[in-house]
Amino acid sequence: MLDDDGTAPAxxxxxxxxxxxxxxxxLLRQNGYxxxxxxxxxxxxxxxxxxxxxxxxxxxxLVSAAFAEAVRPGPAPAPTGSxxxxxxxxxxxxxxxxxxxxxxxxAVLVEVSRNPGLNQELQRHFVDxxxxxxxxxxQRAVERGEIAADAVHDELWDLLPGYLAFxxxxxxxxPTAQTVRxxxxxxxxxxxxxxxx
Amino acid sequence: MLDDDGTAPAxxxxxxxxxxxxxxxxLLRQNGYxxxxxxxxxxxxxxxxxxxxxxxxxxxxLVSAAFAEAVRPGPAPAPTGSxxxxxxxxxxxxxxxxxxxxxxxxAVLVEVSRNPGLNQELQRHFVDxxxxxxxxxxQRAVERGEIAADAVHDELWDLLPGYLAFxxxxxxxxPTAQTVRxxxxxxxxxxxxxxxx
Numbered sequence: 001m002l003d004d005d006g007t008a009p010a011x012x013x014x015x016x017x018x019x020x021x022x023x024x025x026x027l028l029r030q031n032g033y034x035x036x037x038x039x040x041x042x043x044x045x046x047x048x049x050x051x052x053x054x055x056x057x058x059x060x061x062l063v064s065a066a067f068a069e070a071v072r073p074g075p076a077p078a079p080t081g082s083x084x085x086x087x088x089x090x091x092x093x094x095x096x097x098x099x100x101x102x103x104x105x106x107a108v109l110v111e112v113s114r115n116p117g118l119n120q121e122l123q124r125h126f127v128d129x130x131x132x133x134x135x136x137x138x139q140r141a142v143e144r145g146e147i148a149a150d151a152v153h154d155e156l157w158d159l160l161p162g163y164l165a166f167x168x169x170x171x172x173x174x175p176t177a178q179t180v181r182x183x184x185x186x187x188x189x190x191x192x193x194x195x196x197x
Numbered sequence: 198m199l200d201d202d203g204t205a206p207a208x209x210x211x212x213x214x215x216x217x218x219x220x221x222x223x224l225l226r227q228n229g230y231x232x233x234x235x236x237x238x239x240x241x242x243x244x245x246x247x248x249x250x251x252x253x254x255x256x257x258x259l260v261s262a263a264f265a266e267a268v269r270p271g272p273a274p275a276p277t278g279s280x281x282x283x284x285x286x287x288x289x290x291x292x293x294x295x296x297x298x299x300x301x302x303x304a305v306l307v308e309v310s311r312n313p314g315l316n317q318e319l320q321r322h323f324v325d326x327x328x329x330x331x332x333x334x335x336q337r338a339v340e341r342g343e344i345a346a347d348a349v350h351d352e353l354w355d356l357l358p359g360y361l362a363f364x365x366x367x368x369x370x371x372p373t374a375q376t377v378r379x380x381x382x383x384x385x386x387x388x389x390x391x392x393x394x
Contacts, residue, residue, distance in 0.1 A: 032307050034231055106310060109306055109366065110229050119369065123369055127367065127370075153379060156379055156380060159380075162364065170323075170362075171319075172316065182352040186353070
């Protein structure tokens with residue numbers, strides 16, 4: 001769930017639990033979902049298996065919790081007062097976080113497609129949070145009169161985060177600050193402004 | 198390598214080899230890269246291990262060949278005579294192929310990030326081929342005078358295929374014919390046309 005300001009609430013795990021989840025993500029990135037065992041997590045984190053199983057009764061639940069914790073967003077960036085600068089700020093933030101997030105997402109992507117619980121975590125903690133941020137940015141621009149309410153596209157709301165994520169997911173050509181500016185200034189902002197006839 | 202018309206040449210494998218590669222992709226999608234063994238491929242395809250190892254001396258080479266064969270593009274779509282229709286046609290084609298391709302890409306994505314050979318196959322057979330198609334479409338539009346040569350963006354040439362791929366890679370909201378049309382008509386074509394001042 002998102003708070004009203006679009007940020008996720010603080011982690012509800014204890015420091016020791018966060019350590020276990022962080023070890024899980026580390027092993028997940030190294031070995032993939034199929035190569036991960038709860039025993040290996042317990043052993044790497046010097047915990048008893050019973051401690052781990054008590055909190056997360058299955059590998060699927062452990063990985064879901066670890067995934068959600070790993071991609072948990074920080075506080076929402078403060079409004080800048082302009083659509084263009086809000087979008088640049090969001091794009092830059094995605095690029096800053098993506099290195100770590102994308103390695104985690106890559107590691108779970110096969111499993112996500114066959115594991116409904118994990119898919120739900122991906123949707124809730126990654127997709128929905130970015131959707132909420134984009135909607136806030138666009139809503140503020142509508143309220144300021146920068147763009148018309150009907151300029152906001154239900155179909156393509158995630159073009160900015162989605163394209164940047166694609167560039168991080170496929171290795172070889174990660175997006176830069178330049179990419180974010182080209183996307184915002186040449187593509188997204190013009191597509192939202194009223195068009196001259 | 199691409200032919201002059203942007204299509205990949207016909208497969209250079211024999212029917213029996215294509216069968217082995219197709220079995221490899223099948224097992225890859227089921228078990229992921231780490232869960233795949235050359236022995237399992239030989240056994241599932243009723244081939245001797247020696248037959249498989251003779252052609253592909255390592256698992257990495259077998260998977261690279263299988264990946265390249267699985268995402269090998271068909272013939273390039275015929276030019277329609279307009280930028281808009283060429284882009285719609287390409288977008289629709291990506292959507293048609295993506296179901297199968299994305300499952301394969303998901304299965305190798307973790308391995309791609311740590312295996313330079315496999316990464317090279319992904320770049321050559323998937324990324325570069327789409328780049329060539331986009332460049333041809335844009336080049337034809339420049340030649341017809343539909344868009345200015347400097348409207349073509351080095352940074353964002355893969356926005357159409359990249360965003361569609363993102364929507365297929367993250368389960369839950371695959372793009373439709375409607376997505377392709379919104380992306381082409383509301384975002385990409387307007388961003389390439391001369392802007393009224």
